Amino acid sequence: MQSQLDDAGGLRHLVTLEGLARDLLTAILDRAESYRRLPGQPAYEGRELAGVTVANLFFEPSTRTRASFDLAARRLGAQVVNLDMHSSSRAKGETMLDTIYTLEAMNADVFVIRDSEAGLPEYLIDHVAPHVSVISAGEAHLSHPTQGLLDVMTIRSHKRPFAGLKVAIVGDIRHSRVARSTARALATLGTTDLRVVAPESLLPAEGEFRGAQRFTRIEDGIAGADVVMMLRIQKERMAESAALDDAAYFRSYGLTAARLRLAAPDALVMHPGPMNRGVEISSDVADGPNSVIREQVNNGVAVRMAVLAAITATLTRHRRPL
Amino acid sequence: MQSQLDDAGGLRHLVTLEGLARDLLTAILDRAESYRRLPGQPAYEGRELAGVTVANLFFEPSTRTRASFDLAARRLGAQVVNLDMHSSSRAKGETMLDTIYTLEAMNADVFVIRDSEAGLPEYLIDHVAPHVSVISAGEAHLSHPTQGLLDVMTIRSHKRPFAGLKVAIVGDIRHSRVARSTARALATLGTTDLRVVAPESLLPAEGEFRGAQRFTRIEDGIAGADVVMMLRIQKERMAESAALDDAAYFRSYGLTAARLRLAAPDALVMHPGPMNRGVEISSDVADGPNSVIREQVNNGVAVRMAVLAAITATLTRHRRPL
Amino acid sequence: MQSQLDDAGGLRHLVTLEGLARDLLTAILDRAESYRRLPGQPAYEGRELAGVTVANLFFEPSTRTRASFDLAARRLGAQVVNLDMHSSSRAKGETMLDTIYTLEAMNADVFVIRDSEAGLPEYLIDHVAPHVSVISAGEAHLSHPTQGLLDVMTIRSHKRPFAGLKVAIVGDIRHSRVARSTARALATLGTTDLRVVAPESLLPAEGEFRGAQRFTRIEDGIAGADVVMMLRIQKERMAESAALDDAAYFRSYGLTAARLRLAAPDALVMHPGPMNRGVEISSDVADGPNSVIREQVNNGVAVRMAVLAAITATLTRHRRPL
Numbered sequence: 001m002q003s004q005l006d007d008a009g010g011l012r013h014l015v016t017l018e019g020l021a022r023d024l025l026t027a028i029l030d031r032a033e034s035y036r037r038l039p040g041q042p043a044y045e046g047r048e049l050a051g052v053t054v055a056n057l058f059f060e061p062s063t064r065t066r067a068s069f070d071l072a073a074r075r076l077g078a079q080v081v082n083l084d085m086h087s088s089s090r091a092k093g094e095t096m097l098d099t100i101y102t103l104e105a106m107n108a109d110v111f112v113i114r115d116s117e118a119g120l121p122e123y124l125i126d127h128v129a130p131h132v133s134v135i136s137a138g139e140a141h142l143s144h145p146t147q148g149l150l151d152v153m154t155i156r157s158h159k160r161p162f163a164g165l166k167v168a169i170v171g172d173i174r175h176s177r178v179a180r181s182t183a184r185a186l187a188t189l190g191t192t193d194l195r196v197v198a199p200e201s202l203l204p205a206e207g208e209f210r211g212a213q214r215f216t217r218i219e220d221g222i223a224g225a226d227v228v229m230m231l232r233i234q235k236e237r238m239a240e241s242a243a244l245d246d247a248a249y250f251r252s253y254g255l256t257a258a259r260l261r262l263a264a265p266d267a268l269v270m271h272p273g274p275m276n277r278g279v280e281i282s283s284d285v286a287d288g289p290n291s292v293i294r295e296q297v298n299n300g301v302a303v304r305m306a307v308l309a310a311i312t313a314t315l316t317r318h319r320r321p322l
Numbered sequence: 323m324q325s326q327l328d329d330a331g332g333l334r335h336l337v338t339l340e341g342l343a344r345d346l347l348t349a350i351l352d353r354a355e356s357y358r359r360l361p362g363q364p365a366y367e368g369r370e371l372a373g374v375t376v377a378n379l380f381f382e383p384s385t386r387t388r389a390s391f392d393l394a395a396r397r398l399g400a401q402v403v404n405l406d407m408h409s410s411s412r413a414k415g416e417t418m419l420d421t422i423y424t425l426e427a428m429n430a431d432v433f434v435i436r437d438s439e440a441g442l443p444e445y446l447i448d449h450v451a452p453h454v455s456v457i458s459a460g461e462a463h464l465s466h467p468t469q470g471l472l473d474v475m476t477i478r479s480h481k482r483p484f485a486g487l488k489v490a491i492v493g494d495i496r497h498s499r500v501a502r503s504t505a506r507a508l509a510t511l512g513t514t515d516l517r518v519v520a521p522e523s524l525l526p527a528e529g530e531f532r533g534a535q536r537f538t539r540i541e542d543g544i545a546g547a548d549v550v551m552m553l554r555i556q557k558e559r560m561a562e563s564a565a566l567d568d569a570a571y572f573r574s575y576g577l578t579a580a581r582l583r584l585a586a587p588d589a590l591v592m593h594p595g596p597m598n599r600g601v602e603i604s605s606d607v608a609d610g611p612n613s614v615i616r617e618q619v620n621n622g623v624a625v626r627m628a629v630l631a632a633i634t635a636t637l638t639r640h641r642r643p644l
Numbered sequence: 645m646q647s648q649l650d651d652a653g654g655l656r657h658l659v660t661l662e663g664l665a666r667d668l669l670t671a672i673l674d675r676a677e678s679y680r681r682l683p684g685q686p687a688y689e690g691r692e693l694a695g696v697t698v699a700n701l702f703f704e705p706s707t708r709t710r711a712s713f714d715l716a717a718r719r720l721g722a723q724v725v726n727l728d729m730h731s732s733s734r735a736k737g738e739t740m741l742d743t744i745y746t747l748e749a750m751n752a753d754v755f756v757i758r759d760s761e762a763g764l765p766e767y768l769i770d771h772v773a774p775h776v777s778v779i780s781a782g783e784a785h786l787s788h789p790t791q792g793l794l795d796v797m798t799i800r801s802h803k804r805p806f807a808g809l810k811v812a813i814v815g816d817i818r819h820s821r822v823a824r825s826t827a828r829a830l831a832t833l834g835t836t837d838l839r840v841v842a843p844e845s846l847l848p849a850e851g852e853f854r855g856a857q858r859f860t861r862i863e864d865g866i867a868g869a870d871v872v873m874m875l876r877i878q879k880e881r882m883a884e885s886a887a888l889d890d891a892a893y894f895r896s897y898g899l900t901a902a903r904l905r906l907a908a909p910d911a912l913v914m915h916p917g918p919m920n921r922g923v924e925i926s927s928d929v930a931d932g933p934n935s936v937i938r939e940q941v942n943n944g945v946a947v948r949m950a951v952l953a954a955i956t957a958t959l960t961r962h963r964r965p966l
Contacts, residue, residue, distance in 0.1 A: 040453035040642035042373035043401070043429040051686035053715065064424055067403050071375065071428055074401055079687070079718055081711050098919060102708055105941035106715055107687040131684035275420060297427035320684035362775030362964035364695035365723070365751040386746055389725050393697065393750055396723055597742060619749035 001122040010314035014307055015121035015136040016143045017184040025188055029153045032299065032306035039298060043071075048309045049078035055108040057099075058137070059085045059115040064273060065137050068297075069112050072304035076312075081108065096120065097127055104132055109315055110308065114138040130318045133311045141175045146307060147272055148181030150300040151229070152189055154292050157299075158268055159226055162189040166264070168215075168222045170197040170253060171231030171280055173204050178272045179231060183209055197221030199253070218253050225263040229270040230255050230280045246279045255281045260290065268292050323444040332636035336629055337443035337458040338465045339506040347510055351475045354621065354628035361620060365393075370631040371400035377430040379421075380459070381407045381437040386595060387459050390619075391434050394626035398634075403430065418442065419449055426454055431637055432630065436460040452640045455633045463497045468629060469594055470503030472622040473551070474511055476614050479621075480590055481548055484511040488586070490537075490544045492519040492575060493553030493602055495526050500594045501553060505531055519543030521575070540575050547585040551592040552577050552602050568601045577603045582612065590614050645766040654958035658951055659765035659780040660787045661828040669832055673797045676943065676950035683942060687715075692953045693722035699752040701743075702781070703729045703759040708917060709781050712941075713756050716948035720956075725752065740764065741771055748776055753959055754952065758782040774962045777955045785819045790951060791916055792825030794944040795873070796833055798936050801943075802912055803870055806833040810908070812859075812866045814841040814897060815875030815924055817848050822916045823875060827853055841865030843897070862897050869907040873914040874899050874924045890923045899925045904934065912936050 004013040004020065011024065035044045054073040058066055066082065073080045081103070100111060110133045113121055118140040125134050138144045152162075159165055167186055173179045173196045183194055194212040196203060203214055215221030222228050233249065260269065269281075269290045277283045286293060326335040326342065333346065357366045376395040380388055388404065395402045403425070422433060432455045435443055440462040447456050460466045474484070481487055489508055495501045495518045505516055516534040518525060525536055537543030544550050555571065582591065591603075591612045599605045608615060648657040648664065655668065679688045698717040702710055710726065717724045725747070744755060754777045757765055762784035769778050782788045796806070803809055811830055817823045817840045827838055838856040840847060847858055859865030866872050877893065904913065913925075913934045921927045930937060 037429055037644075038642055039426050039429060039451060040640070041429070041644055042641065043375060045373060051689060053687060055711075063405055063421075067377075067405065067425065068428055070403060071401060079715060081714060083707055083711065095921070098917070098921075099707075101938055102917060102941050103711065104683050105938040106712055106945050107681055107683060107685070107942075129683060273420070273424060277417070277420075294423055294427040297424050298429075301428050318684070319686065320682055322681075322685055359751055359966075360964055361748050361751060362773060362962070363751070363966055364963065365697060367695060385727055385743075389699075389727065389747065390750055392725060393723060595742070595746060599739070599742075616745055616749040619746050620751075623750050 002125050004125070006314055006318065008317065010317065011307070011310045012314045013125050013134045014145050014311065015125060015134060015139065017145045017148050017181050017188065020188065022188050022190070025149065025152070025185060028149060028303070028306045028310060029156065031309060032149070032153055032302040035305040036299060036302035039294075043075055044305070045075050047077040049073060049076035049312050052077075052110060052312055052315075053079045053081065053106070053108045054110045054112060054308070055103045056080065056082045056112045056137075057085050057114075058083075059113070059117075060138065062114055062138070064297075065114065068300045069137060069304050072301050073308055076305055076308060078308070097124070100124060100128060104129060109133065110135065110311060112137050116140060118142055131315055131320065133315055135307060135311070138177055141177050142180060144177040144181045146300065146303050147178050148185040149307070150296055150303045151178075151182040151270065151272075152185045153299045153303055154270065154296050155227055155268065156189075157295075158292065162186065162191045165191050165227060166193040166195070166225045167191055167227040167229065168195040168197055168225040168263075169229045169231065170218055170221060170255065172202045172233050173198045173209070173231070174202045176231050180208075182229065183212065187211070195221045195225065197253075218255075218259060219262055222259065222263045225267055227268045227270060228255060228260065228263050232272065232274065232276060233280060246276070250279055254279065255285050257282065257284055257288070260285055266290070270296060273297065324447050326447070328636050328640065330639065332639065333629070333632045334636045335447050335456045336467050336633065337447060337456060337461065339467045339470050339503050339510065342510065344510050344512075347471065347474070347507060350471060350625070350628045350632060351478065353631060354471070354475055354624040357627040358621060358624035361616075365397055366627070367397050369399040371395060371398035371634050374399075374432060374634055374637075375401045375403065375428070375430045376432045376434060376630070377425045378402065378404045378434045378459075379407050379436075380405075381435075381439075382460065384436055384460070386619075387436065390622045391459060391626050394623050395630055398627055398630060400630070419446070422446060422450060426451060431455065432457060432633060434459050438462060440464055453637055453642065455637055457629060457633070460499055463499050464502060466499040466503045468622065468625050469500050470507040471629070472618055472625040473500075473504040473592065473594075474507045475621045475625055476592065476618050477549055477590065478511075479617075480614065484508065484513045487513050487549060488515040488517070488547045489513055489549040489551065490517040490519055490547040490585075491551045491553065492540055492543060492577065494524045494555050495520045495531070495553070496524045498553050502530075504551065505534065509533070517543045517547065519575075540577075540581060541584055544581065544585045547589055549590045549592060550577060550582065550585050554594065554596065554598060555602060568598070572601055576601065577607050579604065579606055579610070582607055588612070592618060595619065646769050648769070650958055650962065652961065654961065655951070655954045656958045657769050657778045658789050658955065659769060659778060659783065661789045661792050661825050661832065664832065666832050666834070669793065669796070669829060672793060672947070672950045672954060673800065675953060676793070676797055676946040679949040680943065680946040683938075687719055688949070689719050691721040693717060693720035693956050696721075696754060696956055696959075697723045697725065697750070697752045698754045698756060698952070699747045700724065700726045700756045700781075701729050701758075702727075703757075703761075704782065706758055706782070708941075709758065712944045713781060713948050716945050717952055720949055720952060722952070741768070744768060744772060748773060753777065754779060754955060756781050760784060762786055775959055775964065777959055779951060779955070782821055785821050786824060788821040788825045790944065790947050791822050792829040793951070794940055794947045795822075795826040795914065795916075796829045797943045797947055798914065798940050799871055799912065800833075801939075802936065806830065806835045809835050809871060810837040810839070810869045811835055811871040811873065812839040812841055812869040812907075813873045813875065814862055814865060814899065816846045816877050817842045817853070817875070818846045820875050824852075826873065827856065831855070839865045839869065841897075862899075862903060863906055866903065866907045869911055871912045871914060872899060872904065872907050876916065876918065876920060877924060890920070894923055898923065899929050901926065901928055901932070904929055910934070914940060917941065
């Protein structure tokens with residue numbers, strides 16, 4: 001895969017957090033903070049993306065993430081086209097490139113792509129024109145970079161520095177792109193105490209999540225944690241035989257108020273959504289004082305604005321002159 | 323249900339016309355008139371909703387009403403997100419709240435909701451943040467407040483005062499949210515002579531439409547009427563056994579030119595659309611000189627703009643400071 | 645059908661290129677050139693359509709053409725409503741008019757319509773109000789006027805004059821609205837040497853494409869051609885018995901580098917997209933130095949902007965005064 005940065009070190013694509021430096025991540029988070037508006041405040045409206053066309057290509061349905069990218073782009077003045085890419089009619093590889101080239105010929109500049117299969121974002125990076133950017137909005141179980149960024153943005157507004165933090169991620173780690181991207185962002189920012197907590201069958205393969213401690217008992221995994229990040233059970237990514245009974249899962253791994261008391265007293269409770277209340281998390285914890293789940297969503301729009309603005313600034317240097 | 327007004331008496335939600343005062347309705351209609359542009363005139367474009375994000379959540383398919391709300395919001399400068407809420411994947415109650423809270427965390431301010439089932443709008447009003455508004459775009463057979471408003475807006479531009487008017491609503495009253503909201507608006511504005519006209523099985527239950535006269539013969543019901551409002555047969559709301567043969571219905575209840583002569587000579591013919599021509603109304607009447615059916619649609623955009631503008635003015639007082 | 649021009653000769657509708665004068669076509673192409681921006685240049689953003697509402701009514705799915713019209717309208721400042729018209733629920737004739745009248749009552753001014761069946765655009769032209777325009781985005785096998793315009797726009801930026809050009813159209817001519825509209829545009833601009841190349845069963849009926857030479861061998865048809873325009877095999881328009889095996893079709897009619905050498909050395913290779921690589925065209929030709937396929941897409945947005953701007957200028961004269 002070609003670099004996600006241009007020769008001047010500007011962010012041109014964002015399909016993975018692997019290989020991105022701490023300074024770059026921090027710059028994105030700082031910019032995101034300038035865009036953040038709390039619920040009830042008027043949304044930031046700017047012109048950073050004026051003259052830019054963003055094409056959302058979602059091969060997986062996603063109301064939330066798509067709305068987040070859509071609003072982020074439009075609040076910065078972009079034109080947005082939303083294209084439903086049905087799996088059945090899906091074009092791969094070279095044919096998919098024809099779709100990209102077609103939209104590029106309509107002066108689309110930024111492609112936001114979500115795909116349940118692996119490989120498309122990297123393939124596109126290697127083939128698009130110098131004035132075109134690719135952002136992954138979720139790729140298979142591998143990568144969800146803006147989610148990783150919004151997670152660390154949420155953590156750092158409550159807890160610093162990253163170096164001393166104890167972070168537990170609980171749930172279906174094996175199939176989770178969120179876990180992978182968030183773990184990567186945390187490592188880049190200096191967190192060394194990461195715990196992955198799941199039933200044996202949902203723990204990651206050996207060699208993944210290097211340096212993380214592995215737990216099969218949630219009580220052990222979240223003990224003393226500063227951050228407890230619960231994941232949604234991803235039934236659509238599991239073989240049927242691996243599917244778990246909701247009630248049994250909740251008994252063994254659900255985050256309840258009682259279990260949360262094992263973590264640090266001011267531990268943050270996080271969840272990428274959508275939640276299955278009563279499966280991986282109880283409602284009183286989801287809505288309780290430790291929960292920053294809605295802050296994550298709020299930060300999500302701000303992070304996507306920051307990524308779009310950073311990429312647009314880079315693209316501007318690669319524009320064809322009029 | 324919490325009040326639809328805030329402490330200062332400003333309109334904060336609109337899910338039913340029940341309990342709203344005549345002055346408030348009149349103020350909305352007056353404002354709507356300032357937004358109305360006739361077909362062929364350039365649409366009003368303003369900034370009353372600048373910085374506001376409107377989320378359209380339609381659990382029922384609706385090309386017309388959705389387009390009307392969408393255009394109303396965008397013509398006043400709002401950002402609009404349209405979300406298809408499929409019945410199959412529909413989230414109810416607490417889970418539905420998660421969707422609302424998620425969009426609220428993306429700085430969505432106004433939720434426009436259409437649902438074939440009852441209860442969601444009221445439930446949401448009791449749970450959303452002080453800086454969030456809920457507008458019903460149709461709730462089960464119960465309420466369709468903007469339709470009620472556009473109907474009385476249309477009537478008052480031709481006939482005044484409301485006190486002396488004879489209004490007949492003809493068709494499937496039992497299953498009609500339009501009939502309920504329009505009857506409510508008429509009563510609030512002073513109309514006392516309301517007739518509901520339908521086959522016995524489609525008349526409302528006893529106790530509903532208080533004060534209205536009930537007719538099973540259309541000839542009796544529309545005699546001398548100043549307004550004849552025809553309803554669409556709502557097959558999707560009827561038990562199959564109650565479904566009627568189109569031709570038989572037309573013979574007994576269809577509004578023909580001959581029947582229209584029983585009403586006042588300058589009677590208004592209205593229909594909320596979409597029409598079933600040749601079922602509840604003949605084409606010559608639908609397109610004839612008494613018809614104000616297209617005016618209703620035209621007023622619909624204006625009324626929705628006025629409701630959105632009034633609600634935004636109220637919300638502004640409840641915004642969090644920057 | 646009523647005229648597509650108003651009394652002052654301004655373009656009011658565009659459903660066919662038949663009957664439009666060379667000067668009018670040339671004026672549209674000149675205007676389109678002023679709107680064209682190359683990929684990598686910021687898109688043109690203007691206010692020519694400020695206050696105008698464009699309704700896209702697509703009865704056939706079309707990601708590309710719809711995106712092209714959508715972007716064209718929004719880049720000129722229009723409000724756009726996209727309506728999915730499902731074939732199953734499709735309303736025809738008088739009922740379809742109700743939909744148009746409803747949107748017109750919402751102050752929609754321009755209707756962009758794509759339909760797999762014939763007749764709707766002409767029907768609408770005869771029935772809409774004086775301040776409403778109809779643009780066809782593809783009608784059955786009959787007409788696709790903006791495609792015809794973008795094709796000649798692409799040709800004239802490389803080859804002039806039209807009078808001396810040899811143009812070969814290869815593929816499923818019989819079912820192709822592209823071929824009909826492009827042939828019409830070429831004839832209007834002065835091209836006399838047109839060749840239609842297809843297996844016997846896919847050649848047009850006698851009496852169509854008057855003046856064109858007919859070929860069943862591609863080698864004969866493209867010999868010496870200045871322009872080779874390949875068409876997509878339109879399986880959805882063929883009776884099943886007529887469907888062809890992809891590999892066999894490629895052997896007999898696919899445009900390969902070897903075959904392209906039979907054309908003029910600087911021949912343009914064109915395709916309206918989406919391409920079936922390896923069926924009607926080989927990848928090396930599609931991506932080769934003679935290919936102007938992406939230029940066609942780029943010109944497509946510009947042509948649609950020019951058509952929308954020209955029509956809006958005409959409509960302005962027919963607006964109702966405020």
